[in-house]
Amino acid sequence: MAEEKIDLTRVAEIARLKLSDEEKAVISKDLEGILGQFAQINAIEGLDKVEENDYVIDGANALREDVISECKNPDDITKLFTRKEGKFLVAPKSLD
Amino acid sequence: MGSVTEKKVNDLASGKLSASENIEYYLARITKNEEKVKALIDVFADDARAKAKEIDARRKKGEKVGKLAGLAIAIKNNICIKGKRATCASKMLENYYAPYSATVIERIEAADGIIIASCNMDEFACGSDTTKSAFYPTHNPHDLDRVPGGSSGGSAAAVAAGFADLALGSDTGGSVRCPASFCGVVGMKPTYGTVSRYGLIDMGMSLDQIGPFSPDAFGARLLLSAIMGPDGKDEMCTLEPKFEEMTGKIEGIKLGFPKEFFDNADPKVSAAVKTGITKLERAGAETVEVRLPLLKHSVPVYYLQMCAEFSSAMQKYDGLRYGFPSEANRTLVDSVSEARSNSFGKEIKRRVLLGTYITMKEHRDAWYTKTLKARKLVRDELDSAFEKCDLLVGPTMPCLPWKIGERSMNPVEMYLADILTCSANLAGVPAASGPCGKIDNMPVGLQMHAKRGEDGLLTNALAALEGWRPASSGILMF
Numbered sequence: 001m002a003e004e005k006i007d008l009t010r011v012a013e014i015a016r017l018k019l020s021d022e023e024k025a026v027i028s029k030d031l032e033g034i035l036g037q038f039a040q041i042n043a044i045e046g047l048d049k050v051e052e053n054d055y056v057i058d059g060a061n062a063l064r065e066d067v068i069s070e071c072k073n074p075d076d077i078t079k080l081f082t083r084k085e086g087k088f089l090v091a092p093k094s095l096d
Numbered sequence: 097m098g099s100v101t102e103k104k105v106n107d108l109a110s111g112k113l114s115a116s117e118n119i120e121y122y123l124a125r126i127t128k129n130e131e132k133v134k135a136l137i138d139v140f141a142d143d144a145r146a147k148a149k150e151i152d153a154r155r156k157k158g159e160k161v162g163k164l165a166g167l168a169i170a171i172k173n174n175i176c177i178k179g180k181r182a183t184c185a186s187k188m189l190e191n192y193y194a195p196y197s198a199t200v201i202e203r204i205e206a207a208d209g210i211i212i213a214s215c216n217m218d219e220f221a222c223g224s225d226t227t228k229s230a231f232y233p234t235h236n237p238h239d240l241d242r243v244p245g246g247s248s249g250g251s252a253a254a255v256a257a258g259f260a261d262l263a264l265g266s267d268t269g270g271s272v273r274c275p276a277s278f279c280g281v282v283g284m285k286p287t288y289g290t291v292s293r294y295g296l297i298d299m300g301m302s303l304d305q306i307g308p309f310s311p312d313a314f315g316a317r318l319l320l321s322a323i324m325g326p327d328g329k330d331e332m333c334t335l336e337p338k339f340e341e342m343t344g345k346i347e348g349i350k351l352g353f354p355k356e357f358f359d360n361a362d363p364k365v366s367a368a369v370k371t372g373i374t375k376l377e378r379a380g381a382e383t384v385e386v387r388l389p390l391l392k393h394s395v396p397v398y399y400l401q402m403c404a405e406f407s408s409a410m411q412k413y414d415g416l417r418y419g420f421p422s423e424a425n426r427t428l429v430d431s432v433s434e435a436r437s438n439s440f441g442k443e444i445k446r447r448v449l450l451g452t453y454i455t456m457k458e459h460r461d462a463w464y465t466k467t468l469k470a471r472k473l474v475r476d477e478l479d480s481a482f483e484k485c486d487l488l489v490g491p492t493m494p495c496l497p498w499k500i501g502e503r504s505m506n507p508v509e510m511y512l513a514d515i516l517t518c519s520a521n522l523a524g525v526p527a528a529s530g531p532c533g534k535i536d537n538m539p540v541g542l543q544m545h546a547k548r549g550e551d552g553l554l555t556n557a558l559a560a561l562e563g564w565r566p567a568s569s570g571i572l573m574f
Contacts, residue, residue, distance in 0.1 A: 008449060015407065015452040016414075017445055018433040030507055031450055035463075037508050038396035041470050052468035056302050056475075056524035057289045057548065062326070062334045076195035082421045091416050094428040 006031050099564055101167075101315030104261055108166040111155070115148035115166030115210065118261075122168045122212055125258050134234050135244075135253035136213045137173045138181055144168065144212045151208050164209030164322055170260035172251045173214040174221060175306065176295040177201050184297050185229035186219045188419040188439035198295020199330065200264060200306050200323040207322040212260050215250030220410070221266060221299040222443045223247050224274055224513040225503065230441055233500055236278060238538055242497040245275030248309070252279040255309045262319045263309040268299045269398050270492075270517025272307040273529040277492035277541025280531045282316045282558055283309045287548050288524035289335040291320075292327035300405035301332075303398075303521040313530065313558035317342060320551065337526070337551035343566070344559040347380030350485040356391040357490025357543075360515050364535050369491045372532030372542040372561060376489070379560045386481040386488065390474050391519065395511055397474055398518035400454055400467040407451025415439065446507065475523040482525075482547045487557055491516060492529040492541035516543060526551045530558040 008024045008031075019027065041047070071077075074087065083090040107113040123141055130136055151165050171177060174184045176194035178201075183189045197205075204211065218228040226249025227233040234249045236242040237257040244253040248265025252275030255263050265272040267285035276283025284307045291306045298304055308319035327333040351373065358366045377383060415421045415435020422434035440448070454463035481488060494516055503510055520527035525548050529541035542561060546554040 006453065011449050011453050011456070012433075014456065015448050016411070016429065016433045016436055017440075017448065018430075018437040019445070023445070027446055027449060030446055031453065033506075034399075034450065034508055034511075038400060041393055041396050041400070041466055044390065044393055044470050044473060046473060047466060047469050050469040050472050052465055052472070057332070057335065062328060062331050064328045073195055076193075080192060080195070080417070082416060082419070089416060092426070092428045092431045 004032060004035050006035075099312035099314040099562065101261060101310055101312050101318065104167065105318070113166075115151040116145065118166050119144045119148040119168055119210060119212065122259055126213070129257055130259065132235065132240055133237055133253050133257045134232050135216055135250040135257060135259060136170070137183060137185070137216055137231065137250070139213045140180065140211060144210050147210045151210070162207035162209070163318065164204060164207040167209050167261040168212040169204055169209045169319070170213045170215050170251055170254040170263040171201070171211055172217050172248050172263070172265045174217060174266055174297040175200060175264060176297070177211060177214070180214060182297060184220045185217045185231055186439065186441070186444070187230045188413050190230075192418055194295075196295065199292035199327045201295065203323045209322065213254065215248070215254055215263060215265075217250055218247035219441045220297075220444055221247040221268060221271055222406075222447055224270070224510060225498070226250060226275070227500055228441060228443050235500065236497050238280060239497070241499050242538070243278065243500055245278035245493070245497065247271040249275045251309050252276055252281055252283060255279070255281045255311060262315050264306055264319070264323075265309060266296055266299070266304055266306050267521065268303045268402060269514045269521050272309065273492050273517050273527060273541070273543060274513070276309060276529040277543070278497040278539065280534070280539030281309050281311055282313055282528065282530050283307060284316050284320065284528035284554065285520060285526060286320060286324060286551050287335060287337050287526045288521075289332050290324045290337045290551065292330040292333040294327055294329035294333075298409045300402040301409065302405060303402055305521075313555050313562055313564060314342070316528070316558065317555040320555070324551075335549065337549050339552035340556075342552070342556050342559055344556065344564040345380070346376060346557055346560045349381045349487060349553070349557065351376060351381050351383045352386040352481055352485030352488040353383045354386050354388040354391070354481070354488060354490060356388045357516055360391070361491040361494045362496065365491050365493070365495060365540055368533040368535055368540040369542050373489055376557070376560060381560075384485050386484050388477060388481060388519075390477045391515070393470060394474060394519045394522065395515050397467055397470045398514065398522055399511055400463060401471055401522070403447045403451035404455050404464055404467070405451070407448045407455070410444070410448050413439070471522050474519055478519060478523040478525060478545070486546070486550070486553065488545040490543055492543035496535060496538045496540070520545050524548055526554050528554050528558055530561045532561065
């Protein structure tokens with residue numbers, strides 16, 4: 001795999017991280033170094049013959065009955081909101 | 097020969113020691129030595145005393161008590177305890193008070209275990225030495241200038257320093273086994289799917305497992321028996337491991353001896369571990385040679401998989417429901433981005449960005465898809481090795497604990513510390529570290545892996561390593 005040059009601007013935007021120019025420079029170099037070394041996985045024999053494995057253990061996920069219940073402690077949750085009005089979380093507007 | 101924890105359990109059961117006396121003993125040790133070790137985040141002195149008093153009263157009336165009754169247990173601070181801070185050693189969650197308890201906490205409390213403190217860790221479990229905590233580094237009780245390992249370093253140090261009988265940590269790539277090795281205690285990562293992750297603040301959800309720390313195999317097994325088992329609140333927790341009676345006997349057990357484990361370790365560490373393996377052979381086990389050629393790829397496969405999952409896990413920390421809102425709240429995206437940047441440490445940002453990069457549409461096939469395929473090959477290789485043996489043995493860590501601050505900031509050099517531990521998480525098999533000697537007064541850990549579900553065999557082999565036999569007047573609580 002050719003050496004990857006990473007432009008963090010778009011990646012940071014998706015990751016919702018605001019980075020200074022200095023941070024971008026340092027972390028870009030870190031990630032290029034990491035991926036440069038990690039590219040060794042391409043040398044693993046038989047990689048192209050294998051299915052992706054998302055599952056660590058065999059078997060289906062456990063299901064439970066779809067039963068309506070009430071939240072017993074809404075106050076314990078809302079008291080943690082950093083800004084709130086009544087029981088509502090206050091957030092900045094999402095549209096300009 | 098019995099064990100420290102077994103004696104403690106028997107003394108509590110017989111009334112020779114009360115729960116209150118046990119808790120006061122540990123609180124005094126914390127007062128005396130915590131300032132030097134810095135293993136803990138919060139100490140729950142009042143709650144622990146109240147619970148101890150209640151257990152003593154019930155015992156006095158002749159009422160039945162749980163298998164952990166009176167034991168002091170410390171908890172890694174990424175496991176939620178209702179009403180207590182769950183900080184993950186991060187500024188982001190510095191003032192987050194858990195609104196519910198994790199399943200493992202409910203099970204400990206139902207068994208009358210007494211939760212005495214929360215433990216320091218690397219921030220959001222991102223590290224191998226507990227120096228990445230946003231609060232302070234933890235020090236190894238054996239040498240205060242050295243690291244205790246990580247990311248569950250606080251939990252391991254708490255047991256090693258005598259702040260608690262037992263502790264819980266979480267293991268995503270070695271974060272229980274590494275500090276167990278460095279602190280000279282037993283630490284275990286159970287089979288994936290046997291211990292509920294409900295209430296564990298996740299790092300990599302296909303890799304994380306909560307596991308016990310103890311001075312000995314008996315204690316690790318006792319705590320594990322209390323917390324394991326299916327839980328409807330964790331959709332992957334559906335398995336019951338095999339847990340036959342613990343005898344300390346391992347005649348006829350085949351120990352797989354992969355040269356790759358030893359090729360990647362310091363020669364002095366390898367020599368100490370081989371001494372431990374000789375002890376197991378004298379106890380009746382046989383060694384067979386196995387090969388793990390994919391071991392050299394385990395670190396990249398693990399880190400790519402983990403970072404992909406970690407970047408997803410971290411998306412919820414937005415400075416609104418968690419953390420501190422930024423002042424720049426022109427738009428939601430700006431506000432969230434700034435809050436996250438202000439509250440995450442450097443290693444968190446690096447892993448989030450790496451995970452985001454490799455899962456972006458234009459990079460997914462080149463990186464993440466290949467990682468998933470490589471993971472299957474690593475898992476298949478371990479399964480093949482287990483056709484020839486019952487346990488795989490080798491060093492837990494490739495080196496001795498380094499000095500605090502010594503490890504360079506080269507991230508790949510840091511990540512390579514996980515080379516011997518991360519395969520177990522990739523394959524979902526149980527693995528544990530038990531002390532097997534010391535070099536220059538620093539503990540060395542011997543690691544064993546077992547087949548999925550053979551957690552009982554693993555604890556039995558750890559007991560054999562200690563030379564444990566059931567105490568003649570022992571009251572086995574499980």
